[in-house]
Amino acid sequence: MIEQINSPEDIKKLNIDEKKQLAEEIRKYILEVVSENGGHLASNLGVVELTIALHSIFNVPNDKIVWDVGHQTYVHKIITGRREELKNIRKLDGIAGFPKTKESKSDCFNTGHSSTSISAALGMARARDLKGQDNSVIAVIGDGALTGGMALEALNDAGFSKCKMTVILNDNEMSISPNIGGLNKFLGKLRTKKLYTRTNNLVKRKMNKIPIVGKPTVRIIQKIKRAIKQLVIQRMFFEDIGFTYLGPVDGHNIEELESILMTSKEVRGPVLIHVLTKKGKGYEIAENNPDKFHATGPFDIETGKSKKEKKPDYSKKFGEKLVELANNNDKIVAITASMKDGTGLAKFKQEFPYRFFDIGIAEQHAVTLAAGMAQEGLIPVVPIYASFYQRAYDQVIHDVAMQDLHVIMCVDRAGVVGADGETHQGTLDMAFFRLVPNLVIMAPKDFKELEDMLEFAVSLKKPITIRYPRGGEDSKIKFESHNKIELGKAEILQEGKDITIVAIGKMVAKAMKVANGLKENGIEAEVINARFLKPFDEQTIKQSIEKTKNVITIEDGTEINGLATAVKELIIDNNISDVKIKTYAYPDEYIRHGTVEELEKIYGLDEQKIIEDNK
Ligand SMILES: Cc1ncc(C[n+]2csc(CCOP(=O)(O)OP(=O)(O)O)c2C)c(N)n1
Numbered sequence: 001m002i003e004q005i006n007s008p009e010d011i012k013k014l015n016i017d018e019k020k021q022l023a024e025e026i027r028k029y030i031l032e033v034v035s036e037n038g039g040h041l042a043s044n045l046g047v048v049e050l051t052i053a054l055h056s057i058f059n060v061p062n063d064k065i066v067w068d069v070g071h072q073t074y075v076h077k078i079i080t081g082r083r084e085e086l087k088n089i090r091k092l093d094g095i096a097g098f099p100k101t102k103e104s105k106s107d108c109f110n111t112g113h114s115s116t117s118i119s120a121a122l123g124m125a126r127a128r129d130l131k132g133q134d135n136s137v138i139a140v141i142g143d144g145a146l147t148g149g150m151a152l153e154a155l156n157d158a159g160f161s162k163c164k165m166t167v168i169l170n171d172n173e174m175s176i177s178p179n180i181g182g183l184n185k186f187l188g189k190l191r192t193k194k195l196y197t198r199t200n201n202l203v204k205r206k207m208n209k210i211p212i213v214g215k216p217t218v219r220i221i222q223k224i225k226r227a228i229k230q231l232v233i234q235r236m237f238f239e240d241i242g243f244t245y246l247g248p249v250d251g252h253n254i255e256e257l258e259s260i261l262m263t264s265k266e267v268r269g270p271v272l273i274h275v276l277t278k279k280g281k282g283y284e285i286a287e288n289n290p291d292k293f294h295a296t297g298p299f300d301i302e303t304g305k306s307k308k309e310k311k312p313d314y315s316k317k318f319g320e321k322l323v324e325l326a327n328n329n330d331k332i333v334a335i336t337a338s339m340k341d342g343t344g345l346a347k348f349k350q351e352f353p354y355r356f357f358d359i360g361i362a363e364q365h366a367v368t369l370a371a372g373m374a375q376e377g378l379i380p381v382v383p384i385y386a387s388f389y390q391r392a393y394d395q396v397i398h399d400v401a402m403q404d405l406h407v408i409m410c411v412d413r414a415g416v417v418g419a420d421g422e423t424h425q426g427t428l429d430m431a432f433f434r435l436v437p438n439l440v441i442m443a444p445k446d447f448k449e450l451e452d453m454l455e456f457a458v459s460l461k462k463p464i465t466i467r468y469p470r471g472g473e474d475s476k477i478k479f480e481s482h483n484k485i486e487l488g489k490a491e492i493l494q495e496g497k498d499i500t501i502v503a504i505g506k507m508v509a510k511a512m513k514v515a516n517g518l519k520e521n522g523i524e525a526e527v528i529n530a531r532f533l534k535p536f537d538e539q540t541i542k543q544s545i546e547k548t549k550n551v552i553t554i555e556d557g558t559e560i561n562g563l564a565t566a567v568k569e570l571i572i573d574n575n576i577s578d579v580k581i582k583t584y585a586y587p588d589e590y591i592r593h594g595t596v597e598e599l600e601k602i603y604g605l606d607e608q609k610i611i612e613d614n615k
Pocket of ligand 1: 043046069071072112113114141142143144145146170172174175176279294337338339361363388391
């Protein structure tokens, strides 16, 4: 069956039994591909029937489907002509793991960061109305993504707007870990409330009796339904803010899904369809471990075991050190925006449940919450991935740095992350954080230095960011020296007279490799681990450049306003003349997907290239 699906038109020709068979084949195919390539598994297995139903009822690209986060679009990609390409998903030159407008006209909006879909869909709906068109606009959002501030801001606007659009709430009770918060509790009530479900079924039966398309009766029932619901569910949030609420509906029953989607087309104004799904559906191992199989590396289908040996990574080291520090300091608290496991906080939660706060996919709130805690004397530690810190920029400036609050902001997954691609590459954080007055920015060269920096950060009563990459330390370079961390002080790892190599974070290991390569060519390099981008150790670096008159910078970030810029400024500001400078950084563009090694090669950051350039 799956071989015959080359476009949504092919789905529309199938009868219900064929669609059910197709759903099973799609599941099997996704499982095969993800077990080989890695990727987002559980969320995709959960939306197979929903995606088939959506493409049965709506017509993309005329109708617009905006997928929140977009990690669950593998089924959509299969149905919209990318079945074979799925085999190369997330690989260099293969299709992306998220929707991309440049990849297909069936992808109407790029996503990757959570909670944007309702805003984007409402924008499209308003544009449609102004243009006098009549296409449908649908946002598909998970219960996890619904905890994000943007989603709530958009619901507020959409409900009030009376603009015709559909929000599909894909409720699997999971973010990456089990979902949290008051909204989740409220959804729980909707899921289970017997009286409500009965009333809802009654309305559904009534609705099903009437021919659906073009009947004003639907609108009358819509009103009755709303009235009944007000009686049954006190404080029916979605209806109260202006949405017509439909559901809950079994998200694995294609017939029911199609029926409710058809009904939604007839409703005036914004509709929210509450769809209940199971994360990992159909693959028992993922159903039982939906968080582990949210995003996975290659694994064995039989056992679910990872094909690659799990090595220690920066997130884990961070989490372990934080537990150690928290044992000796009860002011330390940890906050996560729905990324407990990814950021290495699982152990902290276990050890200090009352000092651990999972606050939903709400990075902005996480940072200002931390500011409030710091104001009252706690020491909040907030690990967030670099690309998601983009969300909390104003909070870092306005709530933390401007008030000089002691918040430790750990910027995990800093630099290029690989297969997740442009939405997830963490290449901008140094550039945007460097602009923030009063903010300390540091980056460790290895695990031990991360531990030292964390300890230092706890002792320094300042707003601080510590950035570290995805994965582990460089296996080929072992650093012996671990000098004491001092505010704004770089460390000279190796002295040399011919060239100065200044690097920061994980690129310090690369600098050492470059220095070794240059040595084989008779060039003596002085290697400086910058440690701090802010305050920047002008003195140490200046002295070295004045000596060698030849400097290169290496960093795992954009070329604008990072280490390269800091060194250039230093040269100009200090009138150092006749200096040769070369900078190795990512260009001023969005970095595509591929492995980190491939991307470093493409962007000229591999050590061989740097050695060649400078020998
Ligand atoms: C701003 C932002 N923060 C964090 C993430 C990481 N993230 C990706 S998916 C996800 C959970 C999404 O849960 P939900 O919306 O319920 O979708 P599900 O995977 O359960 O289908 C998180 C936290 C993100 N993509 N964007």
